[in-house]
Amino acid sequence: MLKNITSILALVLAAGLTWPAAGTAQEYKLDNGDLITVTFWQQADLNSQVRLDAEGKIDLPLAGRIAAAGLTVEQLGRRIVEKMAVYNGKITQASVTVNEYGSRKIFVTGAVNAPGKYSFEKIPTIWEAILEAGGPQANAQLGAVQILRGGEQSQALEVDLTAAFAGGDLGNLPKLQPGDNVNVPAAPAGTGPGGANMAAAGASSKNAIYVFGYVAAPGIYTLQKDMDVLQAIVQAGGPILQLGGGGNSNRPAREADLRKVKLIKRGPEAPVVYSVNVETYTKHAVPVPLQLKPGDTIYIPGRDDYGRFVIGATVGEILKSSITIVTTYLLLNQVFNVK
Numbered sequence: 656m657l658k659n660i661t662s663i664l665a666l667v668l669a670a671g672l673t674w675p676a677a678g679t680a681q682e683y684k685l686d687n688g689d690l691i692t693v694t695f696w697q698q699a700d701l702n703s704q705v706r707l708d709a710e711g712k713i714d715l716p717l718a719g720r721i722a723a724a725g726l727t728v729e730q731l732g733r734r735i736v737e738k739m740a741v742y743n744g745k746i747t748q749a750s751v752t753v754n755e756y757g758s759r760k761i762f763v764t765g766a767v768n769a770p771g772k773y774s775f776e777k778i779p780t781i782w783e784a785i786l787e788a789g790g791p792q793a794n795a796q797l798g799a800v801q802i803l804r805g806g807e808q809s810q811a812l813e814v815d816l817t818a819a820f821a822g823g824d825l826g827n828l829p830k831l832q833p834g835d836n837v838n839v840p841a842a843p844a845g846t847g848p849g850g851a852n853m854a855a856a857g858a859s860s861k862n863a864i865y866v867f868g869y870v871a872a873p874g875i876y877t878l879q880k881d882m883d884v885l886q887a888i889v890q891a892g893g894p895i896l897q898l899g900g901g902g903n904s905n906r907p908a909r910e911a912d913l914r915k916v917k918l919i920k921r922g923p924e925a926p927v928v929y930s931v932n933v934e935t936y937t938k939h940a941v942p943v944p945l946q947l948k949p950g951d952t953i954y955i956p957g958r959d960d961y962g963r964f965v966i967g968a969t970v971g972e973i974l975k976s977s978i979t980i981v982t983t984y985l986l987l988n989q990v991f992n993v994k
Contacts, residue, residue, distance in 0.1 A: 683776045685723050685731060687711050688757025693735060694750040698743065706757065717742045728753065761831055763788035765839035766795040768875075781814055781828055782919070782926060784837045786950060790865055790875050796842035797867070802829055803836040817868070820917050820954035823928045864947055866891040868955035869911035884918055884931055884945045887953050894955065909957035918945065919952040926952075 685691070690706045693715060705713045711724025718738035723731050728751040735749040756774040761784050764770045768789030779787065781800060791797060797816040804810040812829050819825055831837070864887060867873035871892025879886070888894070894911030913933040920927045931945065947953075 682727050683753070683756075684725050684727055685711075685753070686756075686758040687724055689753055690755035690757060691723075691728075691731075692752050692754055693732075694752070695739070695746055696748060696750070697746050701739075701746075704754065759833050761833070762836040763839075764836060766792040766841040767839050768792055778831050778833065780825055780926060781831060781837055782816060782825065782952070783921070784831065785839060786865075786952075788837075790863065791839060791867075792841075794841040796840045799840055801838040801840065802831065803838055804832060805834060817954070820868075820919065820928075820952075821915075821956040823915075823917050823930045825919075825926050825928060862949050864949070865952040866955075867953075869895055869909070869957045870955055871895045878947055878949055878951075882947050884916065884947065884953060885933060887947060888916075888933070888955065891953075912956045912958040915956050915958075917952075917954040917956070919954065920948065921950050 685707060687707050687709055690704065691713070692704045693702065693713075695701045701716055703715055705715065707713055707723050711722060712720050713723050714720050715735065715738075718735055721731075721734060721738060723734075726734065732749045732751045735751070736746060739746045739749065753776070756776055759775045759778055760772055761775065761779065762772050763784050767785055768791075770788055773784065773787050775784075775787075781802070785791060785800075798818070800814045800816055802810070802812040802814060804812070814828060816828075819828055862878050863875050864878050864882075865875055866887050870888060871894075873891060876887065876890055879890075882890075894913060914935075916931045916933050918929040918931050920929070929945075
């Protein structure tokens with residue numbers, strides 16, 4: 656067994672995968688404004704949906720007024736049973752579930768698929784909030800996301816998510832606060848991979864993955880069975896070359912950097928970012944840590960100059976209908992350095 660584990664770890668290291676430490680979750684304590692449902696399985700007619708008021712209390716039939724703020728759902732359930740037992744000794748169990756975290760609302764607006772108000776058990780990161788709102792739309796400009804904060808001193812912060820993904824560290828991003836508005840601006844038509852221009856692929860948010868950066872067709876895709884990072888890149892059209900220009904002839908061309916692909920997975924406290932060397936991964940075939948799950952995000956960064964041919968962004972638009980066949984060959988040609 657030890658030999659098998661050692662072999663797996665060796666393959667993980669050989670694949671160039673950076674494996675961060677996992678966090679620990681904390682149990683949520685109820686707060687003012689939370690909307691909860693109280694269920695009595697022994698007497699369903701007493702079931703209630705109530706909201707914690709400004710004093711952190713709830714009012715229930717028979718049980719009366721109960722202090723709930725600061726308690727976990729299990730603790731509140733036991734307190735409710737104690738109150739109810741005075742009137743009905745047969746009630747020995749009360750189940751409490753949170754329907755809405757009233758004190759932890761975040762507004763997500765702009766170029767996302769489901770803009771609106773969202774409540775969270777814990778305040779999310781910026782990217783988690785965007786994913787909760789259905790992910791970015793086709794014209795989302797992730798390099799200029801705005802955090803609009805009210806209060807006594809209003810603030811407007813600009814966040815470059817593409818740079819954060821490229822660096823593999825979301826920990827240094829500004830922390831959201833209750834009531835914040837995360838606004839994703841729309842990019843001008845024709846924005847290239849550096850602006851994270853996304854192509855919607857009609858994927859259900861419950862079974863979606865996100866691929867963006869230097870690929871021919873960045874966007875939201877349906878997760879297929881046993882799909883891994885390489886297959887997702889191929890599905891998104893494969894790596895591309897973005898030519899220099901924009902009125903500056905000295906601007907270098909940029910190509911997809913498959914040595915520094917980022918895989919962002921949801922963690923118990925915050926997203927976990929893996930750095931993957933796809934070139935090495937394809938040669939050593941390490942499937943377990945790179946197996947994709949719903950909500951996973953893959954970001955393919957760019958690098959200046961290029962030594963091997965990859966598909967151009969303009970050609971990618973023309974060939975999008977048959978892009979998978981074309982770029983599968985180009986991707987494998989680049990990864991395996993076929994002459």
